[in-house]
Amino acid sequence: xxxxxxxxxxxGRISGRSGKWQxxxxxxxxxxDRLFQLGYKGRNHFAESLVQRSMPSQxxxxxxxxxxxxxxxxxxxxxxxxxxxxxxxxxxHESGHAPSIRASEFIWISIAGLVxxxxxxxxVLIDNEGRSFFGTRREVSAIDAAIAQMSLxxxxxxxxGAHLSRIYAFDLFAAxxxxxAGNYLVLDDGGGSLALFAIDFSxxxxxxxxxxxxxxxxxxxNNATRGNFPQVVAPYGSDIPAALEIADRLTNLPIKAxxxxxxxxxxxxxxxxxxxxxxxxxxxxxxxxxxxxxxxxLQNGTLI
Ligand SMILES: Nc1ncnc2c1ncn2[C@@H]1O[C@H](COP(=O)(O)OP(=O)(O)OP(=O)(O)O)[C@@H](O)[C@H]1O
Ligand SMILES: [Mg+2]
Numbered sequence: 001x002x003x004x005x006x007x008x009x010x011x012g013r014i015s016g017r018s019g020k021w022q023x024x025x026x027x028x029x030x031x032x033d034r035l036f037q038l039g040y041k042g043r044n045h046f047a048e049s050l051v052q053r054s055m056p057s058q059x060x061x062x063x064x065x066x067x068x069x070x071x072x073x074x075x076x077x078x079x080x081x082x083x084x085x086x087x088x089x090x091x092x093h094e095s096g097h098a099p100s101i102r103a104s105e106f107i108w109i110s111i112a113g114l115v116x117x118x119x120x121x122x123x124v125l126i127d128n129e130g131r132s133f134f135g136t137r138r139e140v141s142a143i144d145a146a147i148a149q150m151s152l153x154x155x156x157x158x159x160x161g162a163h164l165s166r167i168y169a170f171d172l173f174a175a176x177x178x179x180x181a182g183n184y185l186v187l188d189d190g191g192g193s194l195a196l197f198a199i200d201f202s203x204x205x206x207x208x209x210x211x212x213x214x215x216x217x218x219x220x221x222n223n224a225t226r227g228n229f230p231q232v233v234a235p236y237g238s239d240i241p242a243a244l245e246i247a248d249r250l251t252n253l254p255i256k257a258x259x260x261x262x263x264x265x266x267x268x269x270x271x272x273x274x275x276x277x278x279x280x281x282x283x284x285x286x287x288x289x290x291x292x293x294x295x296x297x298l299q300n301g302t303l304i
Contacts, residue, residue, distance in 0.1 A: 061126040089135035102134035103270035108201035110261045115249040141187045148186035155235030158193040162242040169243035175211035176204045177223035207281040251291040258282045
């Protein structure tokens with residue numbers, strides 16, 4: 001695919017000439033689907049286009065112009081802010097509740113988007129003291145938390161079994177132990193249905209090799225992710241093929257995609273040795289070993 005000269009295309013979108021145009025319209029998640037279906041050649045193509053399009057998705061951090069108050073929940077103390085683009089965001093800084101909260105959020109939400117999970121877009125926000133925050137656009141369509149939980153648990157989310165199973169597979173792989181009920185947003189999709197968003201990767205290690213066994217839901221079942229899943233998925237039924245597809249996409253995610261994420265990660269959010277270790281984890285055998293163990297556990301019922 002040849003690059004359109006000088007056109008600013010955010011990473012996360014692929015544009016191209018006539019035959020590939022629909023990929024631009026659909027965005028990277030669906031483009032990833034198409035490319036993964038295309039097999040090895042397609043994946044290479046995907047990786048090449050990522051490198052060609054290494055223009056950062058955000059050339060300038062968004063400036064925070066108003067602090068509107070604390071979110072009603074969240075141990076990391078997320079704050080609702082308005083940025084200089086006029087939009088509102090949920091912003092987080094380091095809170096001491098977990099190491100490198102901003103880097104964990106940025107890395108995992110970026111990867112979630114790449115493999116097609118319903119998740120917000122990561123943003124970098126800066127306040128007037130020069131402090132940089134991780135942000136996600138505030139979802140105005142998110143329904144009230146108490147009603148959201150009731151709706152989720154009573155089977156009202158459209159195709160909830162598939163979405164919950166995909167998020168669950170992703171969390172197992174990422175070693176996210178914290179998928180409590182508050183870490184799903186239930187969205188009114190405007191078309192008469194409810195949809196899901198996976199939020200909050202604050203407590204996740206920047207790569208699964210750094211997660212202590214006690215916090216790794218693939219090794220320990222004593223955590224919110226393993227404990228809550230059977231309950232939330234019960235009204236819908238789990239969808240093992242949907243979960244396996246996520247494991248497959250994580251296995252096949254081009255290392256160059258990880259490189260782009262690490263390039264976009266603000267320098268002070270993660271020290272160089274940890275950045276190197278993220279890259280080498282994704283580039284090495286540990287990734288495929290973990291994804292294979294995940295697929296096996298999903299198929300033999302030990303993880304689902
Ligand atoms: N993009 C968003 N749009 C709307 N609401 C959001 C968004 N992000 C977070 N929230 C709300 O803010 C709450 C706290 O956010 P989040 O779970 O990310 O913070 P946390 O401090 O890491 O939480 P926890 O206590 O689970 O560790 C969420 O439960 C949700 O209700
Ligand atoms: Mg949370």
